[in-house]
Amino acid sequence: MEALTETLVSSALYVVATPIGNLADISLRALHILEGVDQIAAEDTRHSSRLLNHYGIQSSLISLHEHNEQVRTEELINCLAQGQNVALISDAGTPLISDPGYGLVQRVAAAGYRVIPIPGACAVVTALSAAGLPTDAFTFVGFSPSKAGARKRFFESHAGRQETWVFYESPRRLVASLENLLDAVGTDRQVTIARELTKMHETLLRGELGELVDNLRADPGQCRGEIVVLVNGLPAMEVAALDDDADRLLKLLLAELPVTRAAQIVAHYRDLPRRQVYQRALTLQE
Numbered sequence: 086m087e088a089l090t091e092t093l094v095s096s097a098l099y100v101v102a103t104p105i106g107n108l109a110d111i112s113l114r115a116l117h118i119l120e121g122v123d124q125i126a127a128e129d130t131r132h133s134s135r136l137l138n139h140y141g142i143q144s145s146l147i148s149l150h151e152h153n154e155q156v157r158t159e160e161l162i163n164c165l166a167q168g169q170n171v172a173l174i175s176d177a178g179t180p181l182i183s184d185p186g187y188g189l190v191q192r193v194a195a196a197g198y199r200v201i202p203i204p205g206a207c208a209v210v211t212a213l214s215a216a217g218l219p220t221d222a223f224t225f226v227g228f229s230p231s232k233a234g235a236r237k238r239f240f241e242s243h244a245g246r247q248e249t250w251v252f253y254e255s256p257r258r259l260v261a262s263l264e265n266l267l268d269a270v271g272t273d274r275q276v277t278i279a280r281e282l283t284k285m286h287e288t289l290l291r292g293e294l295g296e297l298v299d300n301l302r303a304d305p306g307q308c309r310g311e312i313v314v315l316v317n318g319l320p321a322m323e324v325a326a327l328d329d330d331a332d333r334l335l336k337l338l339l340a341e342l343p344v345t346r347a348a349q350i351v352a353h354y355r356d357l358p359r360r361q362v363y364q365r366a367l368t369l370q371e
């Protein structure tokens with residue numbers, strides 16, 4: 086049981102993953118570290134107290150969230166300077182993955198202290214492992230934007246990806262976002278919606294986007310809880326398929342302009358996904 090006898094490093098920041106639902110999804114090593122550190126910095130101390138109490142961990146707990154991260158970072162740097170060790174946890178899963186902590190980790194590393202990751206649950210990776218979509222390459226694109234215009238552009242900008250892409254979604258926006266996604270990628274794209282992973286109502290809905298949207302409209306109960314959406318990449322053949330006019334215009338512009346600018350103009354002029362035109366432009370250049 087090497088994990089339970091590990092001696093903690095002084096003046097180190099441990100970045101510790103916690104469960105995304107099921108409290109049993111925490112490693113022995115994570116528990117050992119959380120028990121042994123001088124300070125635990127948590128996104129929401131009340132929320133994390135439930136986990137820590139469940140495992141009988143009594144280390145001192147302070148808050149670190151987006152509104153106090155700068156001030157707290159300096160306080161924690163002082164703790165490290167005095168030889169203490171600190172753990173960072175978030176409300177769920179891996180800190181820094183759509184969660185606070187980037188500023189702290191950057192500052193601690195820049196100050197020359199060790200940053201030690203303690204791996205564990207993360208909703209993106211958990212969803213990918215069961216989605217049934219290719220995992221040889223994937224891109225995590227964070228949360229979709231809350232404002233309608235930005236959200237539409239967000240989906241258009243990712244529509245031409247050839248690898249699986251994954252985003253976090255709020256239950257309130259799920260249907261609206263999937264409608265934007267449908268406008269950008271079409272009805273027949275394979276999508277998986279992973280909901281309430283590791284919890285009682287865990288559900289993975291797999292299928293063509295058009296069907297999934299129809300089903301969700303008919304059964305709003307399927308939109309509740311925490312949600313990860315995974316989108317199959319565009320098949321390579323489709324990337325090449327711009328219509329003749331768009332293709333001709335793209336070739337003309339490529340003779341005069343950089344790839345990104347030429348693709349931007351064609352995408353805008355012909356109302357096509359920018360990424361798709363960009364991929365085609367790269368192929369033409371080759």
Ligand code: SAM
Binds near residue numbers: 179208254279
């Ligand atoms: N740091 C976390 C991680 O490692 O996945 C993510 C934190 S982010 C603020 C919260 C979002 O992650 C949720 O809105 C949801 O999109 C996703 N998420 C977290 N837990 C989940 C779960 N059990 N099932 C599905 N999605 C989850």
